[in-house]
Amino acid sequence: xxxxxxxxxxxxxxxxxxxxxxxxxxxxxxxxxxxxxxxxxxxxxxxxxxxxxxxxxxxxxxxxxxxxxxxxxxxxxxxxxxxxxxxxxxxxxxxxxxxxxxxxxxxxxxxxxxxxxxxxxxxxxxxxxxxxxxxxxxxxxxxxxxxxxxxxxxxxxxxxxxxxxxxxxxxxxxxxxxxxxxxxxxxxxxxxxxxxxxxx
Numbered sequence: 738x739x740x741x742x743x744x745x746x747x748x749x750x751x752x753x754x755x756x757x758x759x760x761x762x763x764x765x766x767x768x769x770x771x772x773x774x775x776x777x778x779x780x781x782x783x784x785x786x787x788x789x790x791x792x793x794x795x796x797x798x799x800x801x802x803x804x805x806x807x808x809x810x811x812x813x814x815x816x817x818x819x820x821x822x823x824x825x826x827x828x829x830x831x832x833x834x835x836x837x838x839x840x841x842x843x844x845x846x847x848x849x850x851x852x853x854x855x856x857x858x859x860x861x862x863x864x865x866x867x868x869x870x871x872x873x874x875x876x877x878x879x880x881x882x883x884x885x886x887x888x889x890x891x892x893x894x895x896x897x898x899x900x901x902x903x904x905x906x907x908x909x910x911x912x913x914x915x916x917x918x919x920x921x922x923x924x925x926x927x928x929x930x931x932x933x934x935x936x937x
Contacts, residue, residue: 772817775800779808780817787821834885835878835906838892839871843899846872854895860888871902 772780778798782789791802791809798805812818840851848866851873855864863876875892879885893901 772812776808776812776817779805780812783809783818833880834882835876835909836885836889837904837906838875838877838889839867839902840873840875840892841870841899841901842872842897846897850897854892854897857895858888858891860884
């Protein structure tokens with residue numbers, strides 16, 4: 738029950754880079770087995786830049802813009818593509834302290850209860866149930882170490898929390914997914930815009 742449950746959608750910040758990313762379901766490897774080579778190539782293009790136009794993608798995969806749009810629409814409607822993301826610069830947004838916080842709860846705690854705990858803290862960017870001794874893992878971003886310490890104190894005050902164990906992030910080496918998910922728009926384009934461009 739503690740494995741692979743995503744609890745909290747990533748939160749937004751005030752400053753973003755212009756390059757978008759695509760957000761995919763947890764069972765990504767399973768879904769990829771159902772795609773053909775053109776679908777995978779389109780997905781790779783959108784993963785690099787979700788703001789690319791259908792014409793730009795088509796020129797790379799050897800399809801017309803309308804054909805790319807039809808495939809992207811099918812990927813969206815089938816649930817392969819859940820949404821679109823933007824890449825945040827945490828330091829530019831004033832978030833200079835980052836930690837992974839393992840939560841240990843008293844007794845049995847459901848994923849719904851853990852999610853409710855996590856959403857109470859705006860500094861929680863993501864949260865997951867996990868295997869092992871702990872019950873959940875929270876990704877926390879704060880302005881500085883003092884604010885991070887205050888967040889940890891608030892988390893420990895929750896009646897369900899027995900204790901926490903924190904790991905401070907020193908250097909971010911790789912971030913493939915960005916930080917902020919945006920909802921899907923109307924069926925006029927990949928991100929609810931014109932058929933010519935996901936973000937036109």
